[in-house]
Amino acid sequence: MRGSFVTVEGCEGSGKSTQIRLLSEKLAADGVDFLVTREPGGSDVAEQIRSIILDGKNSAMCDECEALLYAAARVQHLKEIVEPALEKGKLVICDRYVDSSLAYQGAARGLGYGYVETINAYALEKCPPDLTLFLNISPKAAFERKHGADKDDRIESLGLAFHEKVYKGYLGLLDKYPRICAVECGGSKWETNERIYLLLKEKGIIK
């Protein structure tokens, strides 16, 4: 039987990596056969595309080119990593997926959801997540929390106004895509993780 595909979304510092790590510990203890990946996720081709996107020398890159490169890396990662694991019946958990493109390129960069949906047709039609966890914390709150936890100031350097647009972009997806569940992130990271674990059970992703 095909495995389930769960994606984790949210603004910078919302806790995606932390929550996936805590969830992995629970799943391993439960004996669940799962794979954690992230875009571009260990695929050589996808990583080469990603390095073009992130290369500081490529400041001339237009928003459309950026969006198309993310979409290209995504399909490669799906075909090389995600789909083979799903076919083996694994639960695949992916840190960021197509909703990141909808929020960042579609909303924050202003390309619109429609454009991003069109270029991500493969991901949306052939490999839609069974469940998407949206870690619902504003960029400002996430930044303040992260600032307390470590000295990482990527959010500050990227600009709060941009990330507020990303956050609004995510909120705009909640009604559009019922597969997306907002997870409240108040309280400790363990409390948030318990919410996530129970949600996976409630949705029948795990027993």
Ligand SMILES: Nc1ncnc2c1ncn2[C@@H]1O[C@H](COP(=O)(O)OP(=O)(O)OP(=O)(O)O)[C@@H](O)[C@H]1O
């Ligand atoms: N529910 C929570 N409550 C309090 N603190 C949390 C919670 N979840 C995560 N954190 C803390 O907030 C920070 C979130 O960082 P993390 O790297 O997990 O976020 P991220 O979404 O993966 O960020 P990035 O987009 O940069 O990869 C960490 O310091 C973590 O310990």
Ligand SMILES: [Mg+2]
């Ligand atoms: Mg992370």
